[in-house]
Amino acid sequence: MIRPPVAAGETSGGVVLRRALRRQRGRVLAGTLLLCLHQVTEVLVPVAIGVIIDRAVATGDVPALLLSLAGLAALFTVLAFAYRTGARLAYAAVEREAHAVRVEIAGRALDPRGHRSGMRDGELLSVTASDAELSALVVRVAGLSAAAITAIVVAAVALLVVDVPLGLGVLVGVPLVVVALQRMAPLLTRRSASQQEALATTTALAVDLVSGLRVLRGIGAQDHAARRYAATSQQALGVTLRAATTKGLHAGLTTTVNGLFLAVVAGVAGWLALQGRLTIGELVAVVGLAQFIAEPVQTLGYCVQLFAMARGSAGRVARVLGAAPVVRPGTAGPPDPSPSRLVLDSVGYAGLDGFSLRVDAGEVLGVLAYDPSEAEALVALLSGRVPREDHRGTLYVDGVPAEDLHIDALRGAVLVEQHDVALFEGTLRDNLAAGADVDETVLRAAVRAAAAEDVLDAHPQGIDRQLTERGANLSGGQRQRIGLARALVADPPVLVLHNPTTAIDAVTEAYLADGLASARGTAGAHGTAGARSTVLISSSPALLRVTHRVAVIDRGRVVAEGSHEHLLASDARYREEVLR
Structure with missing residues (x-):
């Protein structure tokens, strides 16, 4: 760093x-x-x-x-x-x-x-x-x-x-x-x-x-x-x-x-x-x-x-x-894995008010916010961009308050991938590996899970295809899928995805959802300390259907929880929001 x-x-x-x-x-x-x-x-x-x-x-x-x-x-x-x-x-x-x-x-x-x-x-x-x-x-x-x-x-x-x-x-x-x-x-x-x-x-x-x-x-x-x-x-x-x-x-x-x-x-x-x-x-x-x-x-x-x-x-x-840092992190090292990987306890920030949420180990949690600004506030909190003095309540990462963790420990535990993906000039391989020494098998598995194999197949150089500045020679949907593949290669303990498919067509989105569930679902490890967790902040039914649980946010608080199918059957507003 x-x-x-x-x-x-x-x-x-x-x-x-x-x-x-x-x-x-x-x-x-x-x-x-x-x-x-x-x-x-x-x-x-x-x-x-x-x-x-x-x-x-x-x-x-x-x-x-x-x-x-x-x-x-x-x-x-x-x-x-x-x-x-x-x-x-x-x-x-x-x-x-x-x-x-x-x-x-x-x-x-x-x-x-x-x-x-x-x-x-x-x-x-x-x-x-x-x-x-x-x-x-x-x-x-x-x-x-x-x-x-x-x-x-x-x-x-x-x-x-x-x-x-x-x-x-x-x-x-x-x-x-x-x-x-x-x-x-x-x-x-x-x-x-x-x-x-x-x-x-x-x-x-x-x-x-x-x-x-x-x-x-x-x-x-x-x-x-x-x-x-x-x-x-x-x-x-x-x-x-x-x-x-x-x-x-x-x-x-x-x-x-x-x-x-x-x-x-x-x-x-x-x-x-x-x-x-x-x-x-x-x-x-x-x-x-x-x-x-x-x-x-x-x-x-x-x-x-x-x-x-x-x-x-x-x-x-x-x-x-001489500019002061936005956040002042602590000094604690990486926390020991716990059954609850993320816990937000009575958090107040921006549109969130008394907001509480738990993400269990091995869980794929869907989050639907009726107000997009509340989703933005949650993403800002999870990404560690909000100064401690600017919000109430506490965010726990594996049982340790986030403000007590060293910045490297926090970023190593929670990775937030925005829908506005930043790619860099260089090869696809370099962008996917992000500077790490990663085996090509791992890279291709991540690309397959992100339904991005067409990006490689469409060019004779494949994974060594050259990208221009900001990935301008890719479409918006291709950039999003390559960004998701890069996040899967990083394989963080907690992966937070915010509207990862806004530029992707419905058919590709369905393939991506299945690939994401396969790569991060860990169905057999749900609740086991140390298992990876994923938070999908989205209103896409294709993504929400592969989650273990969906939390619905309205007026700054979680107002409903349950499986995607249960909420579709029992909550008219939820059904209207995700199926429109």
Whole structure:
């Protein structure tokens, strides 16, 4: 089972960013040192050129010129190596952190306890695909910022050596420029977060529409759905354009301020050269340094944008990773089998009120709810998706309260198979086995019991037939039967089936009912502790006829119990409900 990486409620955007730096500290430190070395060598290039002009070119000293050129070549070699290696480490750290965050989000999304992030599937997809990558940019920001600051400091020191007032002017001017540009950071963060949220909403809607495309076509609502998506996409476009405008304004201001700063420094240096306070080599070095300083200052401005994006996305990542679980299971291990495998004692939840029900070992129990919402409430309770504080009464699994069981123990004891089956891209064999090592004989027996042999026979690859995403190359009835076969392969102590034949024709449904009774009926073991039990929540007469007992739910309580034949003969409402 995949577990979340952090405890719920302990994650914030700042925690996500700090943890990224801590988790990638080795690569961040090595990459930052190399990038700082690259920037130092970049600063030394105009300084070296100025020295060569004064010491070799102006004096006509050929040996000094040759030695200087060799030194310049060595300087460029270090410069290139430092950048190549440092950038590689920095990008590797970003990608590794993004991968780690994506795995964590997947673990949180797949956590059987559920999560209270409030995000739809499409939004989770957007957070996984986009926000994870953007939040990891804080790793890159750390290296770039440190390298830019190093470059500015070394350049300022070099200018101080050439001329103290000029160096002091740079040391004072650059921080003022950076602080001024930083003033837009909060706005950039807000606009970036809004952009990511709008894109996530659009993605979520797209996922919903694609998932329900067949239904939309069936009711002729595809045009309305397209207009709705277009409106949502238009809103996302507006938010994106506002964010892009803000980023463009910030980039423009950064370039403008850099240009003005460069012009001032170059102008002052030229005036000092005219006054005789700077040599030709020093003038070249100063102009080169002034021109170079524009680059790290612009890099700092870029880092402001990156950090704003990272912080906005980190907040969305934190919303997922820090979401509290829906249910808080206990720690008890698998319970010992008992004569009563499931007992609901005076349960109150949703439409259920004082609801009590017993499922004996080896029993195939039918459940008919006149109100479908009460059946949904029962399924939610049995699947362990209802927090303990949200319902009254107690659900016992083999005599142990369900809330005392570890989530793995509860899921191992009770398997709920919904009628809306989820199949995955891959082969039929993979979907049936669900990751377990299962003998093909067992798989085929389950397929036969689920009346799904035609799904295998209709394709030359048989059980190795490839399924597309969500099993879209199967019909609704075929998907339901393959889902039922998968549940039979799992062979849980208690199997709960909710309307498992809504998309299956009557003839196939009858075959399926007989196969299910044969696979799960265990008629001779009825009442024997340890025998498997099955709960069929349905109004299908074909399914109800193979049950040992049927419990009828009306207004939140069991109002009648008996065999299917007895209830047909004695209860007019039951007869009307199942035979209509």
